[in-house]
Amino acid sequence: MPARLINKVIVEKIDTFGGHREPVYTLERDFSANQFFSTGGDGQVVRWRLDRPDLGELIATVPASVYALALYSNNGLLWVGQNYEGIHVIDPVLKQEVASLKLTSAAIFDIKFYKNDAFAALSDGVIAIVDADKLVLKKHLKASDQSARCIAVNPVERELAVGYSDNAVRIFDLMTYTLKRIIPAHTNSVFTLTYSPDFRYLLTAGRDAHLKVWDVEKNYALHNDIVAHMFAINHLTFSPDGRLLATASMDKSIKIWDTETYRLLKVVDRARHAGHGTSINKLLWTDTQQLLSASDDRTISVWKLNA
Numbered sequence: 565m566p567a568r569l570i571n572k573v574i575v576e577k578i579d580t581f582g583g584h585r586e587p588v589y590t591l592e593r594d595f596s597a598n599q600f601f602s603t604g605g606d607g608q609v610v611r612w613r614l615d616r617p618d619l620g621e622l623i624a625t626v627p628a629s630v631y632a633l634a635l636y637s638n639n640g641l642l643w644v645g646q647n648y649e650g651i652h653v654i655d656p657v658l659k660q661e662v663a664s665l666k667l668t669s670a671a672i673f674d675i676k677f678y679k680n681d682a683f684a685a686l687s688d689g690v691i692a693i694v695d696a697d698k699l700v701l702k703k704h705l706k707a708s709d710q711s712a713r714c715i716a717v718n719p720v721e722r723e724l725a726v727g728y729s730d731n732a733v734r735i736f737d738l739m740t741y742t743l744k745r746i747i748p749a750h751t752n753s754v755f756t757l758t759y760s761p762d763f764r765y766l767l768t769a770g771r772d773a774h775l776k777v778w779d780v781e782k783n784y785a786l787h788n789d790i791v792a793h794m795f796a797i798n799h800l801t802f803s804p805d806g807r808l809l810a811t812a813s814m815d816k817s818i819k820i821w822d823t824e825t826y827r828l829l830k831v832v833d834r835a836r837h838a839g840h841g842t843s844i845n846k847l848l849w850t851d852t853q854q855l856l857s858a859s860d861d862r863t864i865s866v867w868k869l870n871a
Contacts, residue, residue, distance in 0.1 A: 570807060570822045573830040574870040577838055578854075579617045581864040584608065588858035591848040592633045594656070595640060600848060600856065601656070602864055603630040609644055611656060614850065614866065624654045624661060632684070634675040636696055645672030645684060653699065663699050667692055676715040678738060683724065685712035691726055693741065707734050707743055713770075714756050720763040721780060727754030733768055735784065747784055749776060756799045760823070761806040769797035775811060777826065788826055792819060798845050805852045808871065812844035818857055820869065832867060840865065 586605025593600055603609045609624040632645030644652040650667035671687035682696040691705035691712055710729040717724055722738040733754055735745040752771035759766055765787060766778040775792035778784040793813035800811045809821040818832040833839045842860035849855055855867045
């Protein structure tokens, strides 16, 4: 973990992106640092330029809400997980669908890549593993009857962490896909998880509003347990330099934490920073000082952070 302690964070709201007709559920980076993608309840996939919030560009429209959006770095194609229909693969340059896979009739909550594998977390409890280059289903991992909600990849230990609605986190081997460990992590659904940038810790959160830190090198022993929000934590993410952690909640707030001590540094909300008026669903760092947040209020906010 970073050794330098942070005492104060100054937050400034820079811009608001509006145009979606329904809640915005997910954000994804583009190859250009100045651009990003968003989608949500209206099924519209939009590309935005950070310097021109008035110029949202429609990339694709699918006929159902979207919770999962992932850019495949090997070929620059955008994977859209459409609820109840499967995967749509979009060329964001040509702005057209180039492939699709009727993967499932279940909702798709998350998509992550490792090498040429794509992992999709499904509402029927399955992790679908797809050859991302050939777009062929390789395997189903079924370890629970309740929803698989979130995925994180640890290339150092070659492990895959999955959070479920049965309150557990399961650790799979990335090479053999075998189940290695079950962590009874929370008292309710696990909505979000991520490995620290050095892959020494796994962070998990969800409906019970607790932020938990697990020590990977000590067989995922509990390292820290923080009552972080008033209501469900929908997403957590590290800043690119690893010094800050941001959490987003159904309580309408974003919280910024020091990753060395897990001390709360800043609360970003409507009263203090003209923040969102409803649940915040997703966060995305564009660089070490800029954070995006997507909300049920159909907007995306841009925040500048000075630590």
